[in-house]
Structure formats: C-alpha cells, structure tokens
Amino acid sequence: MSDREKILAAVREALGTKEGAPVPQPPPPVTISLPLQSTELVAHFAQRVVAVGGRVQRLAAITDLLGAVLATLHAANAHSVVLSDAPIVQAMRQPLTENGITCLRSDAELNHLLAADAGITTAQYGIAETGTLILDAGRERSRLASLLPPLHLCLLPESQLLSTLGEALRALPHPLPYAITFVSGPSRTADIELQLVVGVHGPKDLCVLLIESQKQH
Amino acid sequence: MENFAANALAALANPIQREALHKATTTFAERRLGVLLRAPNWQDWRTHARAIKDHTLEHLDYYLQQFANNAAARGCVVHWAATGDDANRIVTEITKAANTTAAVKSKSMTTEEIHLNEALAKAGVDAVETDLGEWIIQLAGEVPFHIVVPAIHKTRAQIGQLLHEKIGVAKDASAAELTAAARVVLREKFAAAGIGISGGNFLIAETGSLLILENEGNARLCTSLPRVHVAVVGIEKVIPRNADLDVFLKLLPRSGTGQDLTTYQSLLTGPKTAASHEGPAEIHIVLLDNGRTRMLREPKTRQALACIRCGACLNACPVYQQVGGHAYGSVYPGPIGAVITPQLVSLKRGKQLPFASTLCGACREVCPVKIDIPELLLHLRGEVLVGNQAAKAAAPDRLQALGFSIWAFFMRGKRRYAFATTLARCCDRMFSPLLRHLPPLSGWHKGRELPRLAKRSFRAQWRKQG
Incomplete structure (x- = not known):
C-alpha cells in the first residue's frame, strides 16, 4: 500500500467511513462583510493603506503618472528601478532613463535586482476594506519587483478597486494563476520587544499611485 | 514536557522574562480587542x-x-x-x-x-x-x-x-x-x-x-x-x-x-x-x-484539529501569562499545546500538561474556531487518571489507602467526627507552621496558602447561638 493509501485508510478508519462515501455540500459561503458604497471606495482604500503604513497618491489623469513617479523616486533618492513587464510600466522606461534613472527588467540578474532602489509594478485589484493590493503573477512579472527593493511603487486604476476581501476572492481568475500575492502595507516585524520595524525583508516604503477613472461626458 | 511543574517554578523566578511576557500577552490581547470593535x-x-x-x-x-x-x-x-x-x-x-x-x-x-x-x-x-x-x-x-x-x-x-x-x-x-x-x-x-x-x-x-x-x-x-x-x-x-x-x-x-x-x-x-x-x-x-488521525477518532478530540495556530489562547491564558512557552517543554505551548501535545507525542510523556490550567475558560472565549479547550483538558485529565488507576492496580499506594481508611473511620460517626475536628484544631493551632513544611502538606503548600481552621467549630457556634 502506498503512503497515500495508508494515510487515507487511517483517516477513514478513524472516521468510520468508507472510500467513496457521499460527501454533502460544505456549509454555503456567507457574506462575511457588507460591501461599501461605490462612492466610498477610494477614500476607504486610501485610509486603510495609510493605516497599515503605506502611502497613497491620487492622480487625476494618466498623464500625471510620470511626474508623480519621478517625484517619488527623487524624494526617496532612488537611482535604479526594477520595472515589471506591465505595458503601462514599460512605457515609462524611456522617459525614466532620460531622467537619469537606471531601469532594470524584472528578469535581470539577481545581484542587480537585489541592489535596486525601487520597484514599479501595477496591481490587478485593490481591496478597499483592508487597503490591500492584489498582484497576479500570471498577468504581470511583479513578484520580485514588488518584493526586493526598499521602495515599491504600485500603480492602480481606481476602476479596479473592490469593496471586500470576499468580492476579491470571487474576482480571482479561474483557474488560479501560479502565484497571487496580497499586499497590505510595507514589510513589517515586531519580533524585537514588540517594536514595529518596517522593511525587514521586503519594501520599507509602499507608495500606491491611484489613477482616477476617466470621467464620462 | 515531563517537567512542567519544575520548569514553571524556574520561569516564575525569572523577572526579566516575566516582564517581557506580561508586555507581550497584554499587548496582543488589547490589540485583539481593539480590532474586534470593528x-x-x-x-x-x-x-x-x-x-x-x-x-x-x-x-x-x-x-x-x-x-x-x-x-x-x-x-x-x-x-x-x-x-x-x-x-x-x-x-x-x-x-x-x-x-x-x-x-x-x-x-x-x-x-x-x-x-x-x-x-x-x-x-x-x-x-x-x-x-x-x-x-x-x-x-x-x-x-x-x-x-x-x-x-x-x-x-x-x-x-x-x-x-x-x-x-x-x-x-x-x-x-x-x-x-x-x-x-x-x-x-x-x-x-x-x-x-x-x-x-x-x-x-x-x-x-x-x-x-x-x-x-x-x-x-x-x-x-x-x-x-x-x-x-x-x-x-x-x-x-x-x-x-x-x-x-x-x-x-x-x-x-x-x-x-x-x-x-x-x-x-x-x-x-x-x-x-x-x-x-x-x-x-x-x-x-x-x-498523530493527527489518532485525534480524528473521537468527535471530542477531533475539534483540536480545527486549530488555525493563531496563538490567542496563549495570550489569554493566566498560566501561560506567568510561565511562558518554554515551561511546557513542547513545541506547542499554552492551552492548545496542553491539548495537542499529549495527543501528538504521548499521553505518558505529556501527562502533566492537561493539569497546567486553571480551567478558567479564557482560551475557549478567545478561540476563533470555538475549540472547547477546557472540555478537552478535562477529557485528557480523565485519560491520565484512568492510566494512573491502571498503574495503581498493579502497584497500589498503601499510604494513600491508609489515609483514606482513617478518614472514612472518622467520618462514619458524629462523635468520632467531633473528636477528629477538635484534634485537627489543636494540631492546627500548635503545629501549623511545622506541618506546612512536612509532607504531605509541604508539596500542596508550595503554590497555595493553607487556610487556618476557625477557632470554634460551626456546631459549637450553633449551639451557643441556639
């Protein structure tokens, strides 16, 4: 008998059931938290991101993006950035380079990625309830760019904001991609005397650039 | 895990550790209450x-x-x-x-x-x-x-x-x-x-x-x-x-x-x-x-497998708050540790752990998946005692048996009982400090105050009032 069969047999023996016994439906999922009003999403999201130690900047139009990114990089004294492969991020490569920023692809050599000052990615969704960014690795090479450098700049269109975690779980693609990361604030620890220290293994600075939805005329 | 009692005493004598522990358990408990408001x-x-x-x-x-x-x-x-x-x-x-x-x-x-x-x-x-x-x-x-x-x-x-x-x-x-x-x-x-x-x-x-x-x-x-x-x-x-x-x-x-x-x-x-x-x-x-399939056997012990390892019961436990994690001598400390360790390792080795609790119920109150930890601790205490009785049947404790037959003798008649309580009161008054330092009371007295007997018995006071 294989190890798998041995353990399954032990489980069935303990439960007093037989292989292939009918399994009733699990308890139906319940609404765990009520959705927010759509008009509250942005304010709530921004408030929660700040509450967990991140920063939020709201941009009126996509044309403001480059200026905001450059300002944030300058303020953080960041000279090298890892860019994810999202088109909106890649579109900044040339203007950033022209402004003296060294741009790395997220598949560059690990030593270079480890030495970078900042990473720029998008998020596929934001959760207003918890101030959480959802990074779908199946859609964007964002795993290392969002993790290794001390500053993570994350672009999120406001139209991608969801109300609750439950809604976000339902919005995930089927089948699931190989990796999805939920990010709420910068990397943190309190392992020494419960003192909060940010940036222990991941970014110490998380800056979310919220891009306003185009107004309909 | 065999030495919980001795480890606990050592932990109590470590003021630096106790202060750190107090800070940690109260901070986490307060933060938990803070988010529960929302x-x-x-x-x-x-x-x-x-x-x-x-x-x-x-x-x-x-x-x-x-x-x-x-x-x-x-x-x-x-x-x-x-x-x-x-x-x-x-x-x-x-x-x-x-x-x-x-x-x-x-x-x-x-x-x-x-x-x-x-x-x-x-x-x-x-x-x-x-x-x-x-x-x-x-x-x-x-x-x-x-x-x-x-x-x-x-x-x-x-x-x-x-x-x-x-x-x-x-x-x-x-x-x-x-x-x-x-x-x-x-x-x-x-x-x-x-x-x-x-x-x-x-x-x-x-x-x-x-x-x-x-x-x-x-x-x-x-x-x-x-x-x-x-x-x-x-x-x-x-x-x-x-x-x-x-x-x-x-x-x-x-x-x-x-x-x-x-x-x-x-x-x-x-x-x-x-x-x-x-x-x-x-x-x-x-x-x-x-060892998990063993715990699956009975619905009562099965509930411990619902644990999501949040640690809330550790922070809430008045015993963990005082002695900390190392006293348990097992990987999983605190109330949930006292429940799962004897079952995962062995009841024989972990037999002290189900007793490392006041059964106050704070762990049950905070458990996010409603595990009835006190019920499980009592169940395991029962198992330990059944084990002890089996051992006793093989090697009976003669001193304890003698103690109980003396007790039974004095409880069986009104006069005998009155005589025994008068004798106990005299002993308490004259030899109390000494008795506290001799077995069997010395062991019991380590963690508790032995209350003094009243100067006059209830019956004597009743007669006087009557």
Whole structure:
C-alpha cells in the first residue's frame, strides 16, 4: 500500500467511513462583510493603506503618472528601478532613463535586482476594506519587483478597486494563476520587544499611485 | 514536557522574562480587542469557520484526495508522511535531488514539531530560519517561546549581545538597526539558497493551492527565489473552497496579532509554467499525519484539529501569562499545546500538561474556531487518571489507602467526627507552621496558602447561638 493509501485508510478508519462515501455540500459561503458604497471606495482604500503604513497618491489623469513617479523616486533618492513587464510600466522606461534613472527588467540578474532602489509594478485589484493590493503573477512579472527593493511603487486604476476581501476572492481568475500575492502595507516585524520595524525583508516604503477613472461626458 | 511543574517554578523566578511576557500577552490581547470593535459579526464568523472545519474534518479523506489531485494536476509533487521521521526523510531526499546544501526556511510550527532542522543538519544541509524571531531563536540554540512571536522572551539588549557575538553588530543597537543587520545577512542566504522550505496556513482542496500568511516578506522570498520550494503541512489544514478563505482571513490575523490582515498572503498554485514566470520550477507539498488521525477518532478530540495556530489562547491564558512557552517543554505551548501535545507525542510523556490550567475558560472565549479547550483538558485529565488507576492496580499506594481508611473511620460517626475536628484544631493551632513544611502538606503548600481552621467549630457556634 502506498503512503497515500495508508494515510487515507487511517483517516477513514478513524472516521468510520468508507472510500467513496457521499460527501454533502460544505456549509454555503456567507457574506462575511457588507460591501461599501461605490462612492466610498477610494477614500476607504486610501485610509486603510495609510493605516497599515503605506502611502497613497491620487492622480487625476494618466498623464500625471510620470511626474508623480519621478517625484517619488527623487524624494526617496532612488537611482535604479526594477520595472515589471506591465505595458503601462514599460512605457515609462524611456522617459525614466532620460531622467537619469537606471531601469532594470524584472528578469535581470539577481545581484542587480537585489541592489535596486525601487520597484514599479501595477496591481490587478485593490481591496478597499483592508487597503490591500492584489498582484497576479500570471498577468504581470511583479513578484520580485514588488518584493526586493526598499521602495515599491504600485500603480492602480481606481476602476479596479473592490469593496471586500470576499468580492476579491470571487474576482480571482479561474483557474488560479501560479502565484497571487496580497499586499497590505510595507514589510513589517515586531519580533524585537514588540517594536514595529518596517522593511525587514521586503519594501520599507509602499507608495500606491491611484489613477482616477476617466470621467464620462 | 515531563517537567512542567519544575520548569514553571524556574520561569516564575525569572523577572526579566516575566516582564517581557506580561508586555507581550497584554499587548496582543488589547490589540485583539481593539480590532474586534470593528468586527460586529465576530461570533457569526467564528460559528461559520468552525462549521467549515467540522465539515472538512468529517470528510477529510475526500478533501485530502481532492487537494492532492488538484495540486498534482497543477504540477506540484505531493508526498504523504505518516510520521515526522517520514517527512524529514522526504524533505532530505528532495534537498539531495535538488543538489543543494543551502536551505532557507520561513516560519513553520509543523517543521518545529518534526524537528526538521536537526534532520537536515545531519544530512549536511544548512537550513536557515529567516523569520526574524525564528532566526534569533535559531542563533541562540533555543525553541520558540510563542507560536506567533518566537523570541518574545528576549530583551533588545539580550538580542543585541547575541547578534554582536554572531554577526558583529553594535551591542547597543536599536531594534531597527538589529533588524536592518538581519536583512543584510539573510538576503545573502536567500540569494544562495537552492531550496525554500515553508509551512502552510491553508490548503485549498478545489484548486490545489497553498496559502501562507506573514508580515515580514521572508515567506515570499522563500517561495519565489529558490529553484525548489517544499511546504510541510499538517493534513488538518485543508479547507474545501477558495471562498472559505474569506472568513479564515478575517479570524486569523485579528486573533493572532490584532491586525485586520497580515501584510502578505501568498496564494500559490503549482510551480511556474512559463519561462517568463518568476518562482520555483518545482513545488513539493508534504502532507503530514504524525498523530493527527489518532485525534480524528473521537468527535471530542477531533475539534483540536480545527486549530488555525493563531496563538490567542496563549495570550489569554493566566498560566501561560506567568510561565511562558518554554515551561511546557513542547513545541506547542499554552492551552492548545496542553491539548495537542499529549495527543501528538504521548499521553505518558505529556501527562502533566492537561493539569497546567486553571480551567478558567479564557482560551475557549478567545478561540476563533470555538475549540472547547477546557472540555478537552478535562477529557485528557480523565485519560491520565484512568492510566494512573491502571498503574495503581498493579502497584497500589498503601499510604494513600491508609489515609483514606482513617478518614472514612472518622467520618462514619458524629462523635468520632467531633473528636477528629477538635484534634485537627489543636494540631492546627500548635503545629501549623511545622506541618506546612512536612509532607504531605509541604508539596500542596508550595503554590497555595493553607487556610487556618476557625477557632470554634460551626456546631459549637450553633449551639451557643441556639
């Protein structure tokens, strides 16, 4: 008998059931938290991101993006950035380079990625309830760019904001991609005397650039 | 775990540790209450989460198979380990096949339970803990003091001294400086590692996914940088659906650290499938039994398998609050540790642990999945006593038998009883301080005050009043 069969047999023996016994439906999922009003999403999201130690900047139009990114990089004294492969991020490569920023692809050599000052990615969704960014690795090479450098700049269109975690779980693609990361604030620890220290293994600075939805005329 | 009583006394005599413990347990308990104010449906969430766990455990064979089949379909290699030794052998073989001796680990109580690091060390693999608290504990050669914050018993000065000796930081470094130094050292370990080892908080049957919660980002590094990722996960961690994560992600961080959500959740479904993906090329999932199917047998003991390892019962327990994690002498301390250790290890070795409780019920109150820990402690006490009686039948305690027959003699008549209480009152008055220092009272008296008998008996007072 294989190890798998041995353990399954032990489980069935303990439960007093037989292989292939009918399994009733699990308890139906319940609404765990009520959705927010759509008009509250942005304010709530921004408030929660700040509450967990991140920063939020709201941009009126996509044309403001480059200026905001450059300002944030300058303020953080960041000279090298890892860019994810999202088109909106890649579109900044040339203007950033022209402004003296060294741009790395997220598949560059690990030593270079480890030495970078900042990473720029998008998020596929934001959760207003918890101030959480959802990074779908199946859609964007964002795993290392969002993790290794001390500053993570994350672009999120406001139209991608969801109300609750439950809604976000339902919005995930089927089948699931190989990796999805939920990010709420910068990397943190309190392992020494419960003192909060940010940036222990991941970014110490998380800056979310919220891009306003185009107004309909 | 055989020496809880002696360990507890030693812990009580350590004022630095007690202060750290007091600060940690009260801070976490207060933070938990703080976030609960924003969770009006808390009781409904608990009930729902427990119903999901009960359902899954009742049909565990079905959900384990579903998980294993779906994980395999996504390219994971699923291993089944009946014992800790089996799991250690499997992980050791995976490291050999991966042709590496450098492993990075993210925090996992399950790998602590099976002593994976020692097994890997014997095979020549250097497994470095990368959670800051776990890394400190590993450098100090200790075991975790708390399941969520492992190094909480150490002061900043003690950690500064330790890191000064091990990696040469300034002794008086601040918490931020110590953390920054750890980041530099551990980044090198991540970059060089051929294998990343993790535990897992949830296994999702319908998708074959593994979910890991954390705050530091080290689990993200362990599961994205090395070429091979191994997760060692107890069979009780499976849940049916992705949608079920909603309630568990509401309960676990709030109960554990008083956060609305931990900083990171990694939802991992199979290794990378395209050259453009970032992540391990191989993912192995080791499903561990190691005594869990034994706990499955009775519905009463089965409920302990619903535990999501949040640590709330440790923070709430008046015994843990005083003696801390090491006194239990087991990987899982506190109320839930006192319940699962005797069952996972052996009732014989863990027999003191079910008694390491006042049965006040604080653990039951805070448990996010409503485990009736006091009921389980009483049940285990019963098992221990049945074991003791069996032992006594073989070797009866003559002194105790004599004591009870004397007691029975004096209880059997009014005059005898009156005589005995008068005698006891005289003894109490004349020899009380002495009696307290002689067996059998000396043992009993160690942790308690022996009340003095009243000067006059109730009957005597009644007669006078009457």
